[in-house]
Amino acid sequence: MSLDRSDELVAPTSSAASGAVADSAVADSAVAAVGRVSLWRRLARDRFALVGAVVAVAYALVALAAPLITRALGVDPYTYDLDALGPTGAPAGPLGGISAEHWFGVEPLTGRDLFAIVVMGSRTSLLVGLGATVVSMLVGTVLGLVAGYFGGWVDWVVARLVDVLIGLPALVFMIAVGAVAPEWFPRLLLLVLVIGLFGWSSIARVVRGQVMALRASGFVRASQALGASHAHVLFRQVLPNLASTVVVFATISIPGAIGSEAALSFLGVGVPPPTPSWGRSIGDAVTWFSVDPVYLLFPGLALFGVTLAFNAFGDGLRDALDPRGGGSNRRRRRGGAR
Amino acid sequence: MTLVKFLATRLATLVFVLLTVSFLTYALFVLLPADPAQLACGRPCTPERLETARAFMGLDRSVVEQWWEFVRGVFTGRTFGSAGASIDCPRPCLGYSFARNAPVTELIAGRFGVTASLAIGAAVLWLVVGVGAGAVAAVRRGTALDRGLMIGAITGVSAPSYLVGLLGILLFGFTLDMVPVSGYVPFAQSPVDWAWHLVLPWSVLALLSAAVYTRLTRSQMLEELGSPYVRTARAKGITERRVVTRHALRNAAIPVVTLFALDLGALLGGTVITERVFSMPGVGALLMEAVGATDVPLLVGVTVFTAAIVVIANLAVDVVYGVLDPRVRRGGRTR
Numbered sequence: 001m002s003l004d005r006s007d008e009l010v011a012p013t014s015s016a017a018s019g020a021v022a023d024s025a026v027a028d029s030a031v032a033a034v035g036r037v038s039l040w041r042r043l044a045r046d047r048f049a050l051v052g053a054v055v056a057v058a059y060a061l062v063a064l065a066a067p068l069i070t071r072a073l074g075v076d077p078y079t080y081d082l083d084a085l086g087p088t089g090a091p092a093g094p095l096g097g098i099s100a101e102h103w104f105g106v107e108p109l110t111g112r113d114l115f116a117i118v119v120m121g122s123r124t125s126l127l128v129g130l131g132a133t134v135v136s137m138l139v140g141t142v143l144g145l146v147a148g149y150f151g152g153w154v155d156w157v158v159a160r161l162v163d164v165l166i167g168l169p170a171l172v173f174m175i176a177v178g179a180v181a182p183e184w185f186p187r188l189l190l191l192v193l194v195i196g197l198f199g200w201s202s203i204a205r206v207v208r209g210q211v212m213a214l215r216a217s218g219f220v221r222a223s224q225a226l227g228a229s230h231a232h233v234l235f236r237q238v239l240p241n242l243a244s245t246v247v248v249f250a251t252i253s254i255p256g257a258i259g260s261e262a263a264l265s266f267l268g269v270g271v272p273p274p275t276p277s278w279g280r281s282i283g284d285a286v287t288w289f290s291v292d293p294v295y296l297l298f299p300g301l302a303l304f305g306v307t308l309a310f311n312a313f314g315d316g317l318r319d320a321l322d323p324r325g326g327g328s329n330r331r332r333r334r335g336g337a338r
Numbered sequence: 339m340t341l342v343k344f345l346a347t348r349l350a351t352l353v354f355v356l357l358t359v360s361f362l363t364y365a366l367f368v369l370l371p372a373d374p375a376q377l378a379c380g381r382p383c384t385p386e387r388l389e390t391a392r393a394f395m396g397l398d399r400s401v402v403e404q405w406w407e408f409v410r411g412v413f414t415g416r417t418f419g420s421a422g423a424s425i426d427c428p429r430p431c432l433g434y435s436f437a438r439n440a441p442v443t444e445l446i447a448g449r450f451g452v453t454a455s456l457a458i459g460a461a462v463l464w465l466v467v468g469v470g471a472g473a474v475a476a477v478r479r480g481t482a483l484d485r486g487l488m489i490g491a492i493t494g495v496s497a498p499s500y501l502v503g504l505l506g507i508l509l510f511g512f513t514l515d516m517v518p519v520s521g522y523v524p525f526a527q528s529p530v531d532w533a534w535h536l537v538l539p540w541s542v543l544a545l546l547s548a549a550v551y552t553r554l555t556r557s558q559m560l561e562e563l564g565s566p567y568v569r570t571a572r573a574k575g576i577t578e579r580r581v582v583t584r585h586a587l588r589n590a591a592i593p594v595v596t597l598f599a600l601d602l603g604a605l606l607g608g609t610v611i612t613e614r615v616f617s618m619p620g621v622g623a624l625l626m627e628a629v630g631a632t633d634v635p636l637l638v639g640v641t642v643f644t645a646a647i648v649v650i651a652n653l654a655v656d657v658v659y660g661v662l663d664p665r666v667r668r669g670g671r672t673r
Binding site for chain 1: 351354355358363489492496497501507508512604610614615625626629632637644649
């Protein structure tokens with residue numbers, strides 16, 4: 001939702017068939033059968049995935065070191081530089097005002113350094129992307145665990161929750177929540193929560209399927225027979241078996257969450273200025289791009305690059321864990337894509 | 339489970355989801371700081387006038403009552419105010435925008451043509467391109483063509499639509515001056531202009547969605563091509579072309595069609611981003627206008643409308659599936 005592409009953002013992320021396929025595929029084969037060694041070997045053979053991993057790590061490093069990078073270069077994303085602007089408010093000079101001082105040029109109207117904005121924007125993007133993914137994984141895993149383990153009415157309630165979640169137009173709701181939330185509530189946290197809470201249905205479904213399979217297995221039965229509490233069985237016995245599934249799903253979810261943040265910011269309802277955000281810069285660039293396409297180019301490439309990197313890595317990781325599937329069986333949640 | 343019982347269950351779920359969604363929407367928008375009555379009350383806004391306005395709009399009642407009025411209005415229509423100075427909102431009434439002095443249903447109806455044109459055209463395009471590319475990739479598995487198509491697909495999945503849209507406008511609109519870059523012409527007015535204005539948005543939407551279909555079709559095709567019935571068909575001496583198109587593709591298409599219905603449903607509910615990029619006045623643009631003006635009744639109406647389309651698309655998929663495949667009925671849920 002994919003916030004999907006669909007609507008947009010919204011794309012209901014479930015699909016009857018592909019979901020079922022993924023359930024079984026990830027559930028039975030993968031994890032247990034494939035040793036860690038062969039997993040790495042398989043992953044190492046997938047050059048596209050490896051490049052994705054390297055690029056994703058590079059993005060993370062840039063995000064971590066962002067303040068150091070900008071300080072070292074003597075730029076920051078908040079300082080106005082009106083001297084860098086022409087009389088119309090567009091950057092002075094060709095190519096959006098690219099110069100030795102401003103590597104990526106400057107922002108129209110304000111003259112703020114675009115390089116600093118793009119570099120610091122990686123923090124916003126990754127923070128929201130990772131944060132929302134953590135929220136999705138936590139909620140989805142816990143609900144999937146209890147639904148699959150207890151079954152019955154618990155399962156029914158979780159299933160209805162998923163029904164409602166899929167029925168909600170995610171993008172519309174995210175926009176509405178953004179409009180409703182009180183001013184004092186930190187916007188970044190709000191984005192993390194909202195995007196995260198709309199993204200847990202697929203992981204919950206898969207975890208539920210796996211737990212239902214594990215519930216009948218010997219070690220769970222034995223644990224129960226020895227008098228272990230439900231909590232112990234769920235979190236100490238069952239959960240560790242789901243680790244690789246959750247890791248794969250988390251990796252696949254990250255680009256979707258990053259895309260959602262960018263889409264909301266693009267629409268003007270995400271990260272408020274002056275906090276740097278690639279999506280908002282792209283949104284601002286709309287009015288300028290006939291005179292200053294460079295302003296669109298750099299934030300756009302940054303966003304595209306990080307999404308592609310995580311997608312490539314996540315895809316390779318999944319293929320490595322599930323050698324049977326000749327590719328993806330599951331539809332990924334997409335960014336605010338349409 | 340019998341077919342009738344299956345259908346009844348799914349229908350009950352649909353009603354439940356729609357009621358929940360509309361209630362959540364109501365509960366959410368009650369929290370909005372903007373008070374429609376305050377906006378409509380005029381100056382000087384005396385407490386009495388404000389009270390009158392609130393009563394007129396039905397805002398003096400509890401959230402649950404307001405919500406119930408809304409639900410009832412969808413089936414029976416509503417009248418705001420009392421005789422003399424009343425406003426009628428004929429069924430299906432999705433609320434009344436006091437800011438625009440128009441029933442929400444009417445406002446949505448006025449915009450739906452744009453969104454439907456956008457969504458349906460793009461959907462046809464991406465289905466053809468996506469399924470075609472996926473089938474070719476599966477048949478030519480392991481070749482450079484397969485690898486290229488799959489890398490292309492993952493690139494497409496990763497590209498934000500607004501970025502591709504803006505670059506498309508830049509290239510085909512401004513630089514090459516081939517197509518109009520914004521606006522919408524109704525089909526009835528001029529079919530040629532209609533299509534001409536939609537070519538770029540269609541391509542952008544389709545390009546990105548096609549990537550998902552390419553991947554799904556490929557993996558489904560690989561599964562089908564490796565299955566025993568395909569081996570049997572080949573052993574019988576049927577031409578490879580026929581095996582691929584008549585046997586494998588037909589079975590591989592089932593999940594693809596499911597996804598297609600869901601995606602189309604989601605798109606029909608509003609293509610917010612695409613409409614923004616191409617300045618098209620569709621349902622998505624209406625929503626953004628409602629957000630901008632904090633037009634609460636309009637926000638609620640559009641949200642519920644969008645949810646309804648998504649949920650109905652879900653139901654349609656489940657029903658078609660259940661009718662086609664008895665296993666789904668037996669297993670209950672498919673998701």
